[in-house]
Amino acid sequence: MLSSDDDILGQAAVWRREGRGVALATVVETWGSAPRPVGSHLAIDSEGHFLGSVSGGCVEGDVVTEALDVIGDGKPRVLEFGVADETAWRAGLSCGGRIRVYVERID
Amino acid sequence: MxxxxxxxxxxxxxxxxxxxxxxxxxxxxxxxxxxxxxxxxxxxxxxxxxxxxxxxxxxxxxxxxxxxxxxVPPVRLIVIGAVHITQALAPIARLGGFDMTIVDPRTAFATPERFPDTPVIADWPETVLPPMKLDRYTAMACFTHDPKIDDPALEQALAADCFYIGALGSRKTHGKRIERLHAKHFTVEQTQRIHAPIGLDIGAVTPAEIAVSVLAEIILSLRKKPLRVEKAA
Structure with a gap:
């Protein structure tokens, strides 16, 4: 079943109320052929469960890893993925676009 | 946050x-x-x-x-007529993220057995629709081509400025339909908003193909024109 924003933000709130650490990642800027539009969400819990997407499956792994750090220290951060970035190739944003993702903890 | x-x-x-x-x-x-x-x-x-x-x-x-x-509010799709096309439309509309509700006063059509995963209301549109508060984030597709059922629904969709309004029926059927709506003081500008014959012209024949053409037309209306919300009074 595909998840809508309803499910993603709703699930983030449910996880938090259950006492889990939760982070929310949001696509804040895109350039070129980015697979998911600005405003797309990915919710991540402290166990590494996630719902939603910020790309076509290319960089979610890296975002989840960073999200666990955000859950740890509570400091929001901006991640950038794109063709100009060595690590992006490693992460695999192969569509040729570039995206910026804001990751914040739900407190 | x-x-x-x-x-x-x-x-x-x-x-x-x-x-x-x-x-x-x-x-x-x-x-x-x-x-x-x-x-x-x-x-x-x-x-x-x-x-x-x-x-x-x-x-x-x-x-x-x-x-x-x-x-912005999740996009609703209200379908008038629990017919064969509607059975094909229900699963693909859900896949597309639409919040779909079916309204048909004919209890033989409007059964949960025919629509296991979609809310079906077996009552008249003029009773069901007012409390649903149609808005600009609502699409309406009318499939009964029975004026007693479709017309009151179309009147409410036009009044609420739904972002998509479509009605099944030939050009002739639709011609009579807009005459009836004009007689009720809807303007030509309003009735021109009704997509009829319904669906993008992809040569659809089967109920499933018609359902695809209708969903595609709804997505076109949603994505090509920015949704508008009314300014605070």
Whole structure:
């Protein structure tokens, strides 16, 4: 079943109320052929469960890893993925676009 | 984000009210602005623009950068007529993220057995639709081609300015339909908004193909024209 924003933000709130650490990642800027539009969400819990997407499956792994750090220290951060970035190739944003993702903890 | 802000955002969505989450990119301070409480806000203009376009994005204001997460109500699809096409439309509309409800007073058609995963209301549109509060984030497709059932639904969809209104029927059937609507004082500008014959012209023949053509036409109306929300009075 595909998840809508309803499910993603709703699930983030449910996880938090259950006492889990939760982070929310949001696509804040895109350039070129980015697979998911600005405003797309990915919710991540402290166990590494996630719902939603910020790309076509290319960089979610890296975002989840960073999200666990955000859950740890509570400091929001901006991640950038794109063709100009060595690590992006490693992460695999192969569509040729570039995206910026804001990751914040739900407190 | 504080859990209470996330909860407010989720509540606004459940109530079908537009809202914007404002995040200061420097420092991460956040607040929620509801569409009806926009007056006097420092970011009123860009927020209003974001609500009108339905698009989230970055804005600059007095040297600071903010990200606006726009949340407009989930798109509803109300289908009049629990017919064969509707059975094909229900699963693909769900896949497309539409919140679909079927209305048909004919109890032989409107059964949960025929529509296991979609709400079906076996009653007349004039009874069912007013409490549903049709709005600009609602699409309506009429499939009964029975004026007793379709016409009252079309009248309400036109009055509520639904972003998509479609009605099954030949050009001749539709010609008579708009005559009836004009007799009820709907304007030509309004009745021109009705997509009829319904669906994109892809040569659809089977109920499933017609369902695809209708869903494609709804998506076209949704994505090609920015959704608009009414300004706070």
């Amino acid at each position: 504080r859990l209470d802000l996330l909860t407010k955002l989720n509540e606004a969505r459940a109530e079908r009210r537009a809202a914007v989450l404002v995040t200061a990119m420097d420092g991460g301070a956040q607040r929620i602005v509801r569409a009806e409480a926009l007056a006097g806000d420092a970011l009123a203009d860009p927020i209003d623009e974001a609500l009108r376009s339905g698009k989230s994005g970055m804005v600059e204001h007095e040297g600071a950068t903010y990200f606006l997460t726009v949340q």
